[in-house]
Every structure is written in C-alpha cells, then in structure tokens.
Amino acid sequence: MKFFIATDHAGVAIKPNIIAMLEQRGHTVIDLGPSNADRVDYPDFAHKLCTQVLADASTQGILICGTGIGMSLSANKHTGIRAALVHDAYTASMARAHNDANVLCFGERVVGLGVCESILDAWCNTPFEGGRHAQRVAKIEV
Numbered sequence: 001m002k003f004f005i006a007t008d009h010a011g012v013a014i015k016p017n018i019i020a021m022l023e024q025r026g027h028t029v030i031d032l033g034p035s036n037a038d039r040v041d042y043p044d045f046a047h048k049l050c051t052q053v054l055a056d057a058s059t060q061g062i063l064i065c066g067t068g069i070g071m072s073l074s075a076n077k078h079t080g081i082r083a084a085l086v087h088d089a090y091t092a093s094m095a096r097a098h099n100d101a102n103v104l105c106f107g108e109r110v111v112g113l114g115v116c117e118s119i120l121d122a123w124c125n126t127p128f129e130g131g132r133h134a135q136r137v138a139k140i141e142v
Contacts, residue, residue: 002059003126006032006049007108008071010040011064014108016114018062021120046074050081053102061103067107075103079141088115089122096126098133 003022005017010035019029032048034040042067050133053061060085068085071094083103084095087110095101104123111119128134 001030002030002056003062004030004032004049004052004059005062005064006045007034007064008045008066009034009039010066011071011108012037014113017113018064018116018120021117022105022124025120025124027124042045042070043074046071047078050075050078050083050103054078054080060104063103063105064108065105066109068110069107072103072105075105076108082137082140086119086123087111089118092119092122093126096123097129100133100137101124102130 016048020029022029032052032091034121046063049061049063053059063075063083065071072083072085073095075081080099081103082099084099084101085105085107086092086095087106092104106116
C-alpha cells in the first residue's frame with residue numbers, strides 16, 4: 001500500500017516512527033511535511049494530503065496533529081475523503097471495515113507509540129466489508 005502522511009507542528013515528533021512502522025511492514029510512505037516543529041496551520045497540510053489521495057484511489061492518507069480533531073475536520077471537507085479520527089485498534093478497524101475510511105487521523109498528544117503500532121496494524125489489516133456498509137458509505141457523498 002502507498003500512504004501519504006502529513007502533520008502539523010504537533011505531529012512532527014511522532015511522524016518518523018509512524019513512517020518507519022509502515023515501511024517495516026512493506027508499505028511505501030510519501031511525507032508531505034512539515035519537516036520541523038515550527039508552527040504551521042493544520043488545514044494546509046490536510047488539504048495537501050487529501051488532494052494526493054483523491055488523485056490516486058489506490059492510496060491512503062495519515063494525518064497527525066495534537067488531537068487529530070483539526071486534521072479530521074479539515075480532511076472531511078473533501079468529497080471522496082472519509083477521514084476517521086481513531087484512538088485505538090478497535091476504532092481503526094471499524095473505520096476501515098464499516099466506513100471504508102481512506103484517511104487515518106490521530107493525535108500525537110493522545111496516543112503513544114505502542115497504541116500507534118496497534119492502530120496501524122488494525123488499519124492495514126482490515127478490509128472494507130462492503131454489503132450493507134457500502135450502501136451507507138454511498139450516502140456520505142451527497
């Protein structure tokens with residue numbers, strides 16, 4: 001799988017660990033920034049990532065800020081993006097299985113590295129179930 005990843009200043013510290021975890025699992029990761037902890041505006045990076053994910057439906061995105069809330073709100077403004085704010089493996093799994101989420105959002109200040117690893121495993125190993133869920137997901141795109 002190919003992932004795009006972006007953060008704001010509050011997600012920069014954990015980003016290298018997330019990239020390494022994904023690459024160790026055989027995934028390709030494209031870092032869209034920022035490269036340091038200087039203050040930036042999270043919507044700018046969310047929009048940059050969503051544009052990339054929408055350009056290639058075979059990709060997914062990961063957005064990290066302090067809580068994940070701002071990134072998820074910004075990402076979900078894009079038609080075709082289903083950004084899920086997750087806090088653990090269960091919410092990550094359900095976001096994929098029931099909502100066909102294509103952008104994973106979480107907060108650096110909310111989850112630690114061990115939880116991040118379980119989130120990534122759940123996200124990457126859970127397929128969309130389709131069926132009754134596909135009908136519901138289709139209703140999101142109005």
